[in-house]
Amino acid sequence: MTGWERFTDSFFNARVMAEYLPKIVDGFVLTVWLALLIIVAGLALGLLLAVLRAFGLRPLNWLIVFTVDLFRALPPLVIIVLLFFGLPNAGIELSGFVASWLALTLVLMAFAEEIFWAGITSVPKGQWEAARSTGLGFVQTLAFVVLPQALRITIPPLTNRTIAITKGTALASVVAVQDILGAANAGVSFSFNPSPLTLGAIAYLILFFPVVVLGRWIETRFAWRR
Amino acid sequence: MSPAPIVDARAIHKHFGHLHVLRGVDLQVAEKELVFLIGPSGSGKSTLLRCLNRLEEPSAGSVTVDGIDMLDPRTDINKARQRIGMVFQSFNLYPHMTALGNVALALRKVQGLPRADAEAKAQAALERVHLADRADHYPAQLSGGQQQRVAIARAIALEPRVMLFDEPTSALDPELVGGVLAVMRELREDGMTMVVVSHEMGFARAAADRVVFMADGLIVETGPPGEIFANPQHERTRAFISQIERH
Amino acid sequence: MDVFLETFLNWRIVQEAWPILWQGFQATLLLSALVVPLGLAGGVMIALLSTATTPWVRWPLRVWVDTFRALPPLVLLVFIFAGLPFIGLDVGAWGAVAIGFFLNTGAYYGEILRAGIESVPRGQIEAARSTGLTRGQAMAYIVLPQAVRNVLPDLISNTLEVVKLTSIASVVALPELLFQARQAQSVTYNATPIMAAAVAYFVLLWPVVRLLSRLENRQLAGRR
Ligand SMILES: Nc1ncnc2c1ncn2[C@@H]1O[C@H](COP(=O)(O)OP(=O)(O)O)[C@@H](O)[C@H]1O
């Protein structure tokens, strides 16, 4: 075999690829689900925490800030491992999917809260005062006047952060989830050929390349605001 | 004083930490009166206005507006604030809403009017400030003077009993000041009670019933514009007025 | 509650696992000290190349950067570690981590530095060139320092992410903190070592998170 043949036979082996394509497709669907569930829960919780923080209740705010700091400082894989391998020692079993979802949701929640909060505090005080002077209550002012403005400027950083954290779904393969990487790894060990990894990498590129380009577009689109 | 004043603030004190910003201010405003508030920067004019609708919490004293005790914890402050319109130096229009949306928001959310009714009222308010044709413009598409008139419409749409103006023309280019002052004149002619903080002495001469001069958190002197400007009693007032007139 | 303390905060286990955890912690620091400069070097290269005006450089570069931003770093790492040996390229765990981080982290640092360079007004280069500085000198002494300052929060933030990301090296059996904690867990049948690793990460990185949260608040507020 020439070097080139050996290369294609290893990484682009048609027979192996055909065999493991269905598994990778299943993994693709699973990855998309996991990602969507993380995004929905993480952003919702992050927004909730930021809104709670706006009420300015001291002890609650310390708790929120600490929680946010905690999940910004811990590596997502450490949280996943703690949930998946650690909890069973205390008699609590989470599936790999749930452990990964929960861990990455908490991480996205933390980053999203930070970004939403920065957005809320960036709305000038005069907006609050004008709204309150017309009789709008605190919650109404937050909902109709402040949040719409805050969300607008948080879109670029939030998009990029969400993409970065969503890519962490690949970590689920470490706790035996058959996502794209999990399926690809299994394929490699069964076939003793790395072509399933090539397929997996292509699947990730199909999934995330457009998202990364979209994120770039959103950054420039909103750049005039700076 | 014959009838009960519509704004009745007594012995107002305000501290910001160690700073004693209002040091016992009394201000009564009669119905349909236009009180013009002047004084050096930092003398506490804005703080006083903001104590009247409780955007700022007075440290001591009492504030009654239209018979409602503004400082009573049982008062529904959001309802009470609807009777007191406020116009800010920096307009503070909501940038994500059209002019109509800005005016209609409180009508819908506080007064609970259906959207169509709220917008009809908002449109009428915009007409009063001569901006009916700008209803669907966003603040960024309006000149400073137009933005300030929308802000006035936002306040008068709620049919307040009193209007507070905090330097409404100070952020405007000179050629845009006239339009805002004209709208304020019309409001006054329609019988609105107004408290105006401003440096527009011409407007004070033409439209004010009474001028109040503040310094260092106290009311130093008060009287009809003709007297205060021509014949101030206190040295501080004299110095301030001569300085302003030089411009 | 007792079960919880026994399982997650067991002092006896911490003492037992201490030597192995300490080794892991040191390896994590060493790993960070290796991959951060590597990534920065890659980033500077990408940023400088992206100042090129010809589309023949810019477009391939953009595809390169977006590819490595789109691939999850763990996928890249596994590909290098488990895939390349099939064609006789066995670079080992440290080698795989170094290559993977150079590609992935370099792309991120590159994007940040490019934005930084673009934020420096053109007049700065022109002024520098007008005083006789070469293009390279103008870049090194005038543009890059300002660029770095303008995007400092993003650079710190990315560095924080890189240090956290070193934990994926455990997947390729590189004995860093998380890997060692897993080892200790499997011999003690107790989750305390993983908890200890989490505490170590937190103690190490919390100050950085605090700093960042201040910088970011200021930055976003300044955007209006
Ligand atoms: N929220 C605040 N916190 C601390 N000090 C304030 C605050 N608002 C106003 N001040 C201070 O109170 C004083 C009076 O301010 P202000 O009422 O705005 O004066 P004026 O409107 O007459 O210029 C100033 O010294 C100002 O710095």
Ligand SMILES: [Mg+2]
């Ligand atoms: Mg003022």
